[in-house]
Amino acid sequence: MVQLAAHPAVATPLRGAARGSQQKVYEGLRLPGPPVALQAGRWLTGWGCGDPAPQPGCARHGLFIAVDAETERLFLMLLEDGAPVYLAPARTAHWPAELAAPFAGFAPDLPHGPVFDQP
Numbered sequence: 335m336v337q338l339a340a341h342p343a344v345a346t347p348l349r350g351a352a353r354g355s356q357q358k359v360y361e362g363l364r365l366p367g368p369p370v371a372l373q374a375g376r377w378l379t380g381w382g383c384g385d386p387a388p389q390p391g392c393a394r395h396g397l398f399i400a401v402d403a404e405t406e407r408l409f410l411m412l413l414e415d416g417a418p419v420y421l422a423p424a425r426t427a428h429w430p431a432e433l434a435a436p437f438a439g440f441a442p443d444l445p446h447g448p449v450f451d452q453p
Contacts, residue, residue, distance in 0.1 A: 335363045335380040335399060338370050344401050347408045351422035358412055359421070362397025368439070374432040376403045381440040391442045398440045400433050409433060411448070418446055 339348055339360075352359040365382025373379050377400050384395035394416045400409040409429055412419040418441075429437070431453040441447060 335367070335370060335382055335397075338378055338380055338399065338401065339363050343406045344408070347406065347422070348399075348410070351408055351410050353421070355412060355419065355421060358414070359397060359410070362412060363399075365396060367396075371436065372403075373400075373436055377401070377430070377432050377436075378403055379433065379436040381436070383440070391438075391440055393441070393443065396440065398437060400436070402430075409448075413441060413444070418444060418448075420448075 338344055348359070349356070362382050365384050367380065367382040370378055370380040379400045381392070381398040382396055383392040385392050392413050394413065396413045398409075398411045401407070408422045410421040412421060429448040429450050431451045434450040437448065
């Protein structure tokens, strides 16, 4: 995920979204997780998890990032002590339906997770 975050189209919005959580976000970018993947031909998604293995996904500590390759819109969430911290967009915003599957791999049982648009 570090390579994705370093891309000029992502770096500036990421800094703005991370606001007072920059250190936690940059640490999250280095957590182990699957490689960045392309979803629906336009969404670059990745996540890292600091939970001990072999639990699937994250329950306590991690970072999820998604970037729309067409519009450069950013979706970013931290998990801190099992609670979601919505950094981009705000908690009240809906997330695109294309992000539901990759997010389910990140935090399959997260209470109070994002609301996804209907496909």
